[in-house]
Amino acid sequence: MKHLFTVLALFVSALTMAQETKGSIVGTITDKEMNNDPLPFANVQIEGSTKGTTTDMDGLYELASVDPGTYTLVISFVGYETLKVPNVKVEAGKVTELNTGLGAGSVSLDEVVVTTTARRDSETALLLDQKKAVEIKTSIGAQELSRKGVSDVATAVTKTTGVSKQEGSGGIYVRGLGDRYNSTTMNGLPLPSNNPSRKNITLDIFSTDIVEYIGISKTFEYRNYGDFAGANIDISSRNYKGNGFLSFKVGMGGNTNALAQDKFYLQDGPNKIGFYNPSYPSDPLSAYNFTTSWDRQTSFPINNSFGLTGGESFDLGNEGRLSFFGSASFDNGYKFREGIARGAVSTQGIPRKDFTFDSYDYVTNTTLLGNVFYRINQKNTLNFNSLYINSTSQEHEEYSGVIDIFDNAPEGGGFVRRSTFDRTSLLVNQLLGDHKLSEKFEINWGLSYNKMNNVIPDRMQNTLVPIDNDNFDAGLQVSDLATSDNHRYYQNLNEDEFSANAEVSYNFSKDEDGYKGKATFGYSGRYKTVSFEATQFNFRINRNITQPQVFPDRLDDYFNQASLDAGYFEIVTFRGGEGTPNVLDPQTYDGVQLIQAGFGALEYKFSPKFTGMFGVRGEYIYQNIEWETSLDPNGDENDFDRFEIMPTTSLKYSLTEKQNLRFAASKTYTLPQFKERAPFQYEEVTQVYFGNPDLYPSTDYNVDLKWELFPTGEELISVTGFGKYIQNPINEVTVASATNDISYVNTGEKAIGIGGELEVRKNIFNFSKDELLKNNLSFGFNASYMYTNQDFDREKVVEETDLSVGFTNDEGRLTGASDLLINADISFLKEFSEDRNVQATVAYNYFSDRLYAIGTNNRGNLVDQAVGTLDFNLNTQLNKNIGISLKARNLLDPTIERIQDTQNVVVESYKKGLNFDLSLTYNF
Known part of the structure; x- marks a missing residue:
């Protein structure tokens, strides 16, 4: 009407x-x-x-x-x-x-002529979807990602309100809640993790070339799994429906720090394309059979990228249409960091480990996406997606200084080298269906099979100490303090997951404006198996003979068959040396997780202005883990099951045609991860981690209130208030031990998070003379302010676990939470014709100080200091065939710094350098 x-x-x-x-x-x-x-x-x-x-x-x-x-x-x-x-x-x-x-397909009007097609991923279309939805949602599309020069999904989501990225990883924080509180899906179906320490897949392995848009749901929806408190990140893959096209992209770039090095070093073995996975030698203990060199290799640090994208569609009958889309890309990148790294800082402010370091990093990403979309008719569609990603990182680190102030290079002069190659292979297969059985009935369903393999083949670490701590000129020798000081490490993680969604919706109570009510019922389930094994070969140094001088640049002169024969060292595992029963049996843990869920919801338009959605989700969760590790060689197992009832409510009141007032509330839970529960010890240069089998889930309560205004189809102003209440929160903490190891515990009774968000998208000037050709300057800004607090209870930890934790404070902030997050961008767009344009964007991102780890035993918290970054992106379309893009990132090059706050000691500090990329796209 x-x-x-x-x-x-x-x-x-x-x-x-x-x-x-x-x-x-x-x-x-x-x-x-x-x-x-x-x-x-x-x-x-x-x-x-x-x-x-x-x-x-x-x-x-x-x-x-x-x-x-x-x-x-x-x-x-x-x-x-x-x-x-x-x-x-x-x-x-x-x-x-x-x-x-x-429509995306041909229509049956004699007067209509089909001429052109393109993708539907515009900012205005996504804003319209946000305006119409009953639930509170945010989306960022391919058009906006291109404008801001974003190349991976992790960076993409940080451009939205209340989201920040953890430095040095693809992990994200949403409203101060980290990895364990978030979830990741693709086209509504779950994705596996690629890291045994994390719940979610690392988002920076997803290239934005395959993305149509990314949905960020910071309020719980009944369709999503209940293991949620921060946000669900849903990657909507490109789904092509138009006429044929083919596009080729090539790019080149570099990092100023990496290019400034006389030589760029990486470990021997891994190739430059990332497809590398050797196994350890068949006879690794009785003889020296390792074939890769301990010595570092040089490389030329120029970044490259290649991409090929194409699609085609065919009409089948009067209503049918079959569409194919494919994308293949490869890109790599070099980075260099230098700075300081300190560990185990005492209450007197003295670090037990005190290094300067150089870090050489090389990453690759190969992505293949295939999509088949079949529109059977206007009421029935099928969609098949297959995605393969091969993502690798090489990190070659060299540390110099005090290895341990009490007994290993206590006066300095120590040297630690660690080379790690980490590879993830991910295969995602999805089949989706949408069927409109009638004007009232609709069925949506999806099936997926995901397979993930993560390997760390042949990580190498060497530790050298001064022959004479009072005279560094005497040279270095191999450290004999700990058996693991010099080692080679092999890790393999497999994760297989089946999942299914099915949903039936029924429209009812029709009037002249359409149906006022909608009832939805559905099922979702996932079955996941995890298999982890790790083998470390330690080079146990013989203390009973005089060790020779060793040179960091000629380690192969020492680690060889001759030295083994001479008795300088023997090769052992955690079980022992050659002849020990089952000596080559790896450390393992295996897990099974089953979630079965049913859900229902009622959406009703009570008046032209007021709409409510009331839903409930019930989940049965079962998790089992069994292990056999160096901390528990005899092995054991642990499991739990529980049933969760999770209500959710979303209310929308349209104040005017351009203004909405929204409210959302829900109950959810947070599961511990397999590695957090497995007593497996993972060693880094300055820190050791191990799991806690007594860890158990948290319970979460969430509430949001949002006002939003859409001045035009391209503009938005919104203000949001939110609150989180978490029972039995899980945290990483330093346990009471001589080596200050980190484990995972339910640290207290509760945690809260309260905050507000502001978002503005506004056209500043519009210089357009032709209504169909844009010539404007636009501005985007979003900010989040958060207050978080949690209590710490030592007695609770002692009662529930075998661990002891001496919290420095009785309460504190949530780990990962910044008080203030800011994103801002300004863009200029000039369209000369339908096929010629230029667009420039300057984007700024800021996060205030955030808690990295909780202080214990009178030591201060570890805090990541505030950082602001500035990026510039220039895109120009020269004609319908040729496009050029220039990206300049991290222009301010701030110092990345972590401190221990009470003692005010810098424990990590470095700069990342500037990154420049130039790419050319040709559309055939």
Whole structure:
């Protein structure tokens, strides 16, 4: 009815305001791909002229003051077929009404001619979806990612309100809540983790080339799994429906720190394309059979990228359409860092480990995506996605200084070298279906099989100490303090997961504006198996003979068969040396996780302004883990199961056609991860971690209140308040031990997080003379302020575990939480023609101090200091075939610094350098 009144108003306006010699064209454009909902921001133009307009939020348009005559009307929208409607007759003093729909496939109108296609991933389309939804949601699309020069999903989500990225990883924090509180899906189906220490897959292994948009749900939705408190990140892969295209991309770049090095060092063995996974020698203990060198190798640090993308569609019958899309890409990158690293700082502010370090990093990412979309007819579609990612990182680190102030190079002069190659191979297969059985009934379903393999093949570590601690000129020898000081390490993690979703929805209570009610019922389930094994070969140094001098650049002169024969060292595992029963049996843990869930929801439009959604989800969770590790060689197992009932509510009140007030509340839970529960010891140069089998889930309560205003289809102003209450929160803590190891415990009774968010997207100036060609300056800004607090209870930890923790404070902030997060960007766009444009964007990101680890035993917290970064991106389309992109990132190059706050000691400090990339895209 609202649309009818608007059209009539336009009709009357045209009659009363038009001159007798002029006429008008009015109408409504609907979206055939979205149940004929109104299609805003579609272009409507009279062919052969500059006269045109765009549809408003209700799909309405008006072409006023048109000379009488017969015209061809051209209607287009990004990602949809362009329609040409001929013989549109305009009469003086009258209004011509033309209503039609746009779709991704051909339509059965004789007057329509199909001309062009593109992707539908615009900022305006996503803003419209955000405005219409009952739930609170945020999305960032491929168009916005391109404008801001974002190349991976981890960086993409940090451009949204309340999200920050953990330095040195693809892990993210949402409203101060880290990895364990978030979840990751692709097209609504779960993704596996690629790191045994983490719940979620590292988001920076996903190239934005395969992304249509990324949805960030910071409020719980009944469709999502209940292991949630921060956000669900859903990656919507590209789904092509248009005519054929082929695009090739090539790029080159570099990091200023890496390019400034006389030589860039990496370990021997791994190749430059990332497909490398050797096993250890068949006879590793009785003879020296390792074939890769201990000595570092040189490389030339120039970044490269290549990409090929294409798609094609075919009509099948009157309504059917079969579409194919494929993408293949490879990119690599070099980085260099130098600075200081300190560990185990005492209450007197004295570090037990005190190093300067150099770190040489090399990463690769190979991505293959295939998509087949079959629209059987207007009511039934099938969608198959297959994604393969091979992501690798090489990190060659060299530390110099005090290895241990009490007994190992206590006066300095020590040297530690650690070379790690980490490879993740991920295969995702998904089959999705959407069936509109009638005007009232709809079924959506999805099946997926994911397989992930993560390997660390042949990590090498060497530790050298001064022969004479009082005279460094005497040279270095191999450290004999700990058996693991010199080792080679092999790790293999496999994760297989099956998952399924099925949902039935029923529309009811129809009136002249459509259905007021919708009931939804569904099932989702996932079955995951995890298999982890690790073997470390330690070179146990013989203390009973005089060791020779060793040179860091010639380690192969010492680690060889001759030295083994001479008795300088023997090769052992944690079980012992050659002849020990089962000596080559690895450390292992194996896990099974099963989640079965049923859900239901009722959505009802109580009035034209007020809509409510009330849902509930029930989940049965079972988790079992068994292990055999160096901390527990005899092995053991542990399991738990529980049933969770999780209600959720979303309310939306439309204050005006452009303003919404929203409220959301829910209950969820947080599971511990397999590695957090397995008593497996993982050693880094300055820190040791191990799991806690007594860890158990947390319970979470979430509430949000949001006001939002959409001044135009491209603009947004919103203010959000939120609160989190977590029972039995899980944290990483330093346990009471001589080596200050870190484990995981339920640290107290509760934790809270309270905050506010502000987001603004605004066009500052619009210089456009032609309504169809943009020439504007736009601004984006979002900020989050958070207060977090949790209590720490030593007695609770002692009662529930075998561990002892002496918290420095009785309460403190949540780990990973910054008080203030800011994102801002300003963009200029100039369109010279449909195929020629230039766009420049400057983007700034800031996070205030955030807690990295909780202080214990009168030592201060470890705190990451505030950092602001500035990026610049320039995109230009020279013609319909050629595009050029220039990216300059981290222009401010701030110092990345971590301190121990009470003692005010810097425990880590370095700079990342500037990154520059230039790429060329050619569209065939």
